[in-house]
Amino acid sequence: MEFTLSRIALGLWRAKEWNYNTQQLLSLVNQVLELGITSFDNADIYGDYECEALFGNVLRESPSIRDKMQIITKCGIKLISQKFPATTIKHYDTSKQHVIQTVENSLKNLNTEYIDLLLIHRPDPFMNADETAEAFHELKKSGKALHFGVSNFFPHQFSLLQSRLDFPLKTNQIKASVLCTDHFDNGTIDYLQEKKVLPMAWSPFAGGRLFYENNEQEVRVRNVLFEIAKKYNAEIDAVAASWLLVHPVNFIVVLGSGKIERIKSAMKGLDIHLSREDWFKVWTASKGIDVP
Amino acid sequence: MEFTLSRIALGLWRAKEWNYNTQQLLSLVNQVLELGITSFDNADIYGDYECEALFGNVLRESPSIRDKMQIITKCGIKLISQKFPATTIKHYDTSKQHVIQTVENSLKNLNTEYIDLLLIHRPDPFMNADETAEAFHELKKSGKALHFGVSNFFPHQFSLLQSRLDFPLKTNQIKASVLCTDHFDNGTIDYLQEKKVLPMAWSPFAGGRLFYENNEQEVRVRNVLFEIAKKYNAEIDAVAASWLLVHPVNFIVVLGSGKIERIKSAMKGLDIHLSREDWFKVWTASKGIDVP
């Protein structure tokens, strides 16, 4: 079962805030598909449990696009929400029953017969790895989810879940950007490179802080990005995307914007082949000190 | 060689302070055996090197109970003590000679022919893993100790010692409680779940702080425990024990009390099957912030 994601994915995290009707969202989806973005990143909880259905409406409207895309969704967090009044505290649930039930619900919401890539949303300190793995095995067997991964897992958490599976986890979706380099230092990215697991990077522009925030780190990094952007004849979002895309671990970059112009601008990062020295200029600006 | 511990163990750490004569201690031991507590946790150094002998007196008094119990003891710490005037600084000794000699001494003190489970008490930065492993292999061969484990080891320390052994380490006795969640975050508990090693939890009520201390964390956790305890019709010690007992890593909980009523109260934790949501209520109270 071959499996590929596009180097850039569209994140539906804020799809509700975009305030698009189904036609408008379909139009966006068609446009990004044309640009080569074929991977769409959802989660059951996005938009207070409503974003998946928005995307599902698009698929109901235009069923033929389903084959051209990979749908990613996540499970394992229980939010306080009027939709689930029984939940009285935000918590995690990676039990077999909850994982399977969530996926079945996601399938309905998304109007699809299968999830391409299902992720555990957050590491759960109460995870029974045997149980979670059983859910994965069952979902794989039934065809309800084709591939599996995790999000925000440290190596020891990844390794625990992997130890109970008879197939490899495909991704670890982590927070990484020119402003957030923790996982480059704490072993997570080295581990993923060693195990040949493709990471996905969420919040690749640090939730916009890269563009407007004026703290020391943001200013330092932005200045360096502007300097580099000139050289490559691009915008700083493209350089920031390239900074992730050229890394040898082979990040998939999840863009959270619903504006096609912003998406196109960031996608230019694919054409920039940031030099090693430029990569370290950004690294050094982000850290605020020279490498040792 | 089958090997099981009871889910609750009795810790003899403070046995000297209990001020029981042999008959009284035998009575306690008989009572807890009747409750299903069959594992007794000692260490050479407990009570300034005197606790093992107190327990040994019980076995001399009533040899027939030996078969009904598992004796755990530890080695590897050298205390400053009038009993060992040659020692001028507290330090660790995991050398072959010291480990074997300590066990032989423990056998005498405990009035037994074998230790069920021997632990290295603390990770030793000067450990020669080959030597320590040799001691274990020799003790196993001679039958002086049947099973082996460690205490307070991080995964890399566990992995080092395990790498030199031709049998699996059976436990890692770590500090864990509703007030001490470090090992849930630092990879230790995930590692033990992955390797299917049963941890033992020492200080499961945080040395009593859970009951009397009035710092922010203690108050937050205690309030949540009281709230949950009502629902399960139990005391907060039972809920705190349950919080460990229901965790998928399968903790053995080491109780340090010599009062049968306190022990009985905590043992009710075995009958409480704390819900996942309640587990996270305690977790969140302990951390002071919602899960991310």
Add this chain to the structure above:
Amino acid sequence: MEFTLSRIALGLWRAKEWNYNTQQLLSLVNQVLELGITSFDNADIYGDYECEALFGNVLRESPSIRDKMQIITKCGIKLISQKFPATTIKHYDTSKQHVIQTVENSLKNLNTEYIDLLLIHRPDPFMNADETAEAFHELKKSGKALHFGVSNFFPHQFSLLQSRLDFPLKTNQIKASVLCTDHFDNGTIDYLQEKKVLPMAWSPFAGGRLFYENNEQEVRVRNVLFEIAKKYNAEIDAVAASWLLVHPVNFIVVLGSGKIERIKSAMKGLDIHLSREDWFKVWTASKGIDVP
């Protein structure tokens, strides 16, 4: 292909500052060879890229000593230097091309046909492990470098590079001394003991701070060293060296002095077999608190 280093290595880090002419440096090399120091630690960048050539002059002057020694050198850092005006920021380069090119340059500078042990100088957050491994494999095949290792790598970084090699990395040269015990705590030294990789210790006297600095830690440690030195009838540098040499991980200690008297003094550490208790006296003085 057998491979051994001497327990004490001579570091050429400050060879330029020694201000020796070739005859003087040759004299030093001959003297240390006679003492049993056969391993010489270089790096391309030492002395603003000039130290290797100083050592190479010695080998040109006296080719016959080449067979009696092991030459270690390092690559992977690009300094800002007038010699490489194209480099505009200090950064790392572990690309295949740079590694191979650096070694070829080192061979010329060092006047030798092979490097005994080539190290990656610093962990590179932009390392493509496949590429770096390819460089190593090619250098090994061509005979330009015989053995390979790293420096300042954490276990996850070591493990990543090792995973791509079909031979074992021989060393990890790390900063370790009676004043710098980080790697004893963070898993690095345990990992190296587990994998049976010999570490080299750089800055074994903390860059001289051990002798002259009057901060709390330095004073505490120095006092303990003086006390111990008396007992062993040695100087404190010998005790500090012994503290590393007796550790079960089997450190190679890299001395950075160009003065034969200092080298001889430190080498006496080989004859001191520091007791376990004395080892912990130093450990405790370094930490400032008793072991737990």
